[in-house]
Amino acid sequence: MRSGRKGYVTRKRRHTVWWRRRNHVPTLHGRPRPYVRFFDGGRAFHAVHGSIRTTVGSMGWVNLELGDARALWDVLKKGDHVHGWGRRPGT
Numbered sequence: 848m849r850s851g852r853k854g855y856v857t858r859k860r861r862h863t864v865w866w867r868r869r870n871h872v873p874t875l876h877g878r879p880r881p882y883v884r885f886f887d888g889g890r891a892f893h894a895v896h897g898s899i900r901t902t903v904g905s906m907g908w909v910n911l912e913l914g915d916a917r918a919l920w921d922v923l924k925k926g927d928h929v930h931g932w933g934r935r936p937g938t
Contacts, residue, residue, distance in 0.1 A: 848911055849895075850934075852904030859931045862886040867925055882916035886929050892919065 851857040864884045871883040871893070880893040892909045894916030911919065923929070 848909050848915075849899040849901070849905050850909055851907040855905065855907040856934070857890060857905070857907050857909060857931055858887055859934070861928055861930045862890075864923055864925055864927045864929065867920075867923075869920070881913065882911075882920045884919075884923050884925075892916065892923070892929075 864886050866883075866885040868883050869881065871880045872878070873880060879896075880891075883891045883893040885891040890907050890909075892911060894913040895910045896913070899910045899912055
């Protein structure tokens with residue numbers, strides 16, 4: 848997974864998944880985000896197209912590879928609790 852970059856930290860604490868959509872297109876930038884599960888306002892787990900193995904972090908979202916996001920889809924349901932901890936180096 849890839850978490851938030853400097854200035855866009857993925858918040859640490861307990862959260863609740865409040866909305867899910869298999870294929871979501873955010874109004875902010877219009878790029879498709881497959882397997883989205885929102886857990887903290889505008890923060891969510893989602894798949895990315897391409898590699899998550901970059902030095903640049905996300906904008907606070909939890910980026911997953913497509914296969915991992917697809918596998919998590921059937922496990923993480925609306926109302927489930929998730930807990931964020933740790934931090935991305937340099938944030």
